[in-house]
Amino acid sequence: MRLAATALAGALGLMGLGVASSTVAQSAEDIRIAEQLRDRALEGSGAFEIVEELTTRFGPRPAGSASEQASAQWGAELMTGMGFANVEIESFPLKLWERGETRVEILSPFAQPLVATALGGTISTPPGGIEAEAVIFETYQELLDQPEGSLTGKIVVVLQDTVPAQDGRGYGTSSPIRGQGPFEAASRGAVGYVLRSLGTHDHRFAHTGATRVGEGQIPAFAISPPDADQLRRAQRLSDEPIRMRLVSGAGFVADSHSQNVVAEVVGWEFPDQVIVIGGHLDSWDLGTGAIDDGAGIAITTAALKLIEDLPVQPRRTIRVVWWGSEEVSQPPPSQGLAGARFYADRRADDLEMHVAASESDFGADRIYSLALPAGAGDSDLRRAAMRVLTPLGILFDGAPATGGGPDTTPLVQAGVPAFRLNQQGMDYFDWHHTADDVLDRIDPEALDQNVAAWAAFLWLLANSDIDFRALRAAQ
Amino acid sequence: MRLAATALAGALGLMGLGVASSTVAQSAEDIRIAEQLRDRALEGSGAFEIVEELTTRFGPRPAGSASEQASAQWGAELMTGMGFANVEIESFPLKLWERGETRVEILSPFAQPLVATALGGTISTPPGGIEAEAVIFETYQELLDQPEGSLTGKIVVVLQDTVPAQDGRGYGTSSPIRGQGPFEAASRGAVGYVLRSLGTHDHRFAHTGATRVGEGQIPAFAISPPDADQLRRAQRLSDEPIRMRLVSGAGFVADSHSQNVVAEVVGWEFPDQVIVIGGHLDSWDLGTGAIDDGAGIAITTAALKLIEDLPVQPRRTIRVVWWGSEEVSQPPPSQGLAGARFYADRRADDLEMHVAASESDFGADRIYSLALPAGAGDSDLRRAAMRVLTPLGILFDGAPATGGGPDTTPLVQAGVPAFRLNQQGMDYFDWHHTADDVLDRIDPEALDQNVAAWAAFLWLLANSDIDFRALRAAQ
Structure with missing residues (x-):
């Protein structure tokens, strides 16, 4: 653990707070590690470098294009180099649409x-x-x-x-x-x-x-x-x-394929219990898909890398997915979200072991609120999370999370609980899906705050005893 | 004269100032009329409606295009309807460039x-x-x-x-x-x-x-x-x-023609002495030429219309020109500014009677300074003008005007004195010459302030005894 993180925690006014174990059952050690993850991210999360390299190397990445395919290959190599486990490219057929x-x-x-x-x-x-x-x-x-x-x-x-x-x-x-x-x-x-x-x-x-x-x-x-x-x-x-x-x-011009890129940090206690996060790798052709959704890829991957770099493992597995083909519809009978559907279908027998899911697909601005599944509002996880996230300017969302982003839709439909780290979106639709969706729209400091929230919350969640399904059922 | 103008002058803090005739030789009546012109413009100058109709009817107006030609015809009809005198379309040959x-x-x-x-x-x-x-x-x-x-x-x-x-x-x-x-x-x-x-x-x-x-x-x-x-x-x-x-x-695809549209308010005392103002009618093809230079056309035309609507005439003639073909270069031997050169060449024997020239070709934002020809800084005209313009947030520019805008260049080269009402230009090159040069970039209130400055200053200048050439020669 770097000392600088502790120093930064002090600068953020966190020194001397200690851990009130009477109100937060989640271990003091987990909270301390979550705070370290948060503060390391604020020092430079590495997310900007990921989205910079992705958008510079591959420019636009339309679903099923050679560019999307090449970027998936690059992503698998990147995440292997980061030390992630079980890195895999899973391909699926797709009609290539061109403008x-x-x-x-x-x-x-x-x-x-x-x-x-x-x-x-x-x-x-x-x-x-x-x-x-x-x-x-x-x-x-x-x-x-x-x-x-x-x-x-x-x-x-x-x-x-x-x-x-x-x-x-x-x-x-x-x-x-x-x-x-x-x-x-x-x-x-x-x-x-x-x-x-x-x-x-x-x-x-x-x-x-x-x-x-x-x-x-x-x-x-x-x-x-x-x-x-x-x-x-x-x-x-x-x-x-x-x-x-x-x-x-315009039209569908060829049979092609798209792919999801999957990678993990494996849990030491419950390796089969999975928290799924990620973003989507494909983009529209007009911009370079920096805020939609290179940023989401970068935020979730950088957060997981911070966890991978810890000397300890989480109790549960955290899996990052770079979904393919989020944007474009497909001819019937498909109704879009081809990558998300392929991911869920391939793991149909395994979805009960998905303890939670969330996608980052709303740009590159700051996180302003945390939303948990119904019934989890009065939990130790909430109290621990808000202790760590409040100094980032994040509030707890009174409304439960009803979804976790577009690519989690098939999972949520299959009963997987979703959480959300909600991003500031006032400007998002100023740029989204236009030629102006380029790296110049991303503020590296806002991106780091975003990663800080993800890394810290993921650590607490992966180490929590919370059972979202049971809490939901009790509602 | 409408009472509302006087009321607005009061609101602007001008009541009770009177006219200090000992320091301002220009007549108190001229100053009063200039103030009325200014205040009427602020109530709604009509400029926005001109640039709105121009850009909506004709969209982009590339030099030598059918669109530029049609907009010139429309402009001549508009200015005839406004009651201007000597309305004329003067055509000249041009190579049409297409992208x-x-x-x-x-x-x-x-x-x-x-x-x-x-x-x-x-x-x-x-x-x-x-x-x-x-x-x-x-x-x-x-x-x-x-x-x-x-x-x-x-x-x-x-x-x-x-x-x-x-x-x-x-x-x-x-x-x-x-x-x-x-x-x-x-x-x-x-x-x-x-x-x-x-x-x-x-x-x-x-x-x-x-x-x-x-x-x-x-x-x-x-x-x-x-x-x-x-x-x-x-x-x-x-x-x-x-x-x-x-x-x-891209290339020059055809022999075509462009044109200047000329119109006047004729002076009662010195009809042959001309102050020439205007903007350019052609635009690039990417936007609709709202800030470059529909705004300049609208500002100068609306200013002249306010003067035309007065019950009195100016002493000298004020001529507005909608120059054609400001933007594009031409094959040698021409070096661009075809409309401006045609205007000046056609009046080569008459340029000594051009007492001053200025073009509005820097967008649609507010005027922030007045620049006069060299030697005119310590003149009654300056003192009268700044009395009327200072309440608009306009300062006197310490540096003399060395030019009056692109289309006045041939005039200035022939010795015609130039003045400038300088516009705020910090944002101008955010939009200029791009697809984003459209009406949405124009703030009607800023445009009215701009017209207020033009109308008031033009009245003072047209009625002044100042001789810019003599003052310059004495430098």
């Missing part, structure tokens, strides 16, 4: 190009594109209120804004506009679909993201927020109908 | 696409592009220090940053990297040229702008600031040489 050409234009009354992107999983137009009159809705509900057949031959445009929110709930509310909206428009006769980017910025970046794939699809696009404003103004300044042209060369 | 496809990639060691734009006036590559090893210079001087022939077959990359500065001097310093840099590289044997965007942002926008046109040109590109950071990191993380591919479909 091709994208072009969205106003033809009349005010001819001009717009900044746009095809939605992930969308289809091609005929080579010359689709030309049609646009019907513009300020809100998604207005589209849903249209009768069947009322939009025949039209291009539907939905201009609804996404509301910035610390926990990202604005994006959650908007997501159906992108996922389901094209089908709602198509079922009413529309031939093309355009939405205002589901971002919270006002810069001229278009924001991609998966749309539903399958029968009845029509070509679907996002325009940048300023271009949404432009369409709104064009409608106000002219009584003429707005005609648009949409061009897409 | 075509642009693609910049790292091929090895870390293959990935970069966000890039072709420089304005650059040439095409062969269809498959140029593939070569990159030689990366942190500063432009390092390139200049290379001996002849030392860069044979290479792609030259210059990563020098542009320094943000209130008056834009950082951009002035950087401009030769874009204008002359490709020739410096070519003369040392390079086959392609890439520079870090001459912008001050850290977002993933590439920044275009004119490069020199003529014999010895090589294809030249700007990458976004985060992509410059990426190249720097790639160099640090690998010992291998960096190979790149550059693809450009």
